Amino acid sequence: MGRTHVCCQKEAQNTLPSQLCAVYEYGGLVSQVIKKSKYNPKRFALLRLLSAEAAKMASKLGFDFAGFTVVPIPISRAREKERGFNQAEFIAKAVAKEFGLAVDTSILTRIRDTNKQFGLHKDERAQNMTGAFGVSKSGGGRFLLVDDVCTTGSTLITASSALYQAGAQDVRCFTLSRKI
Numbered sequence: 001m002g003r004t005h006v007c008c009q010k011e012a013q014n015t016l017p018s019q020l021c022a023v024y025e026y027g028g029l030v031s032q033v034i035k036k037s038k039y040n041p042k043r044f045a046l047l048r049l050l051s052a053e054a055a056k057m058a059s060k061l062g063f064d065f066a067g068f069t070v071v072p073i074p075i076s077r078a079r080e081k082e083r084g085f086n087q088a089e090f091i092a093k094a095v096a097k098e099f100g101l102a103v104d105t106s107i108l109t110r111i112r113d114t115n116k117q118f119g120l121h122k123d124e125r126a127q128n129m130t131g132a133f134g135v136s137k138s139g140g141g142r143f144l145l146v147d148d149v150c151t152t153g154s155t156l157i158t159a160s161s162a163l164y165q166a167g168a169q170d171v172r173c174f175t176l177s178r179k180i
Helices: 006-011 028-039 041-060 077-083 087-099 122-129 154-165
Strands: 019-025 069-072 108-110 133-135 142-150 170-178
Touching (some): 028 170, 087 170, 108 154, 142 154, 154 170
16 A cells, blocks of 8 residues: 555556555455456455445545546446446445545446456556556546456556546545455
8 A cells, every 4th residue: 555656656657557556466366356256256345345445444544535526437338237336436436435535437447358367467457458448538537447347457547547647636546455
């Protein structure tokens, strides 16, 4: 959990998120809950509980997202139809509730379907995500991107870059877990 180093942020010219809050390490019970909820929609109640606890923990740790709009990472229409839901939206709602923020699912859009990131190496993940996101509303704003897992950060970096190109003032990220 932390902030992007000031020098790195300047060098990246507003493409990197300024902060990542990943509450849990990806493994054990956390990874089981995430996997089971993604691939067995009947089990997403556990994801709701995990999300609520993660949001409470982030608050207790002193994370402050005041003034941010919560934006879940969008999944492809085909994947959402297959699963019946977007797991990032469940997490986003829990985070928004804990911090008293609004959720907006219309800001960031998936403009290109991508292969699943699972099993891809860092360079392959970055290439896979290139051009995947668009922004439907331009202008400034402060956004909190939400996803379930951060492995290499490719998804979050690509989405952050799209938001910054559309005029975002600040982009931070919240994930349930980070693969170490």
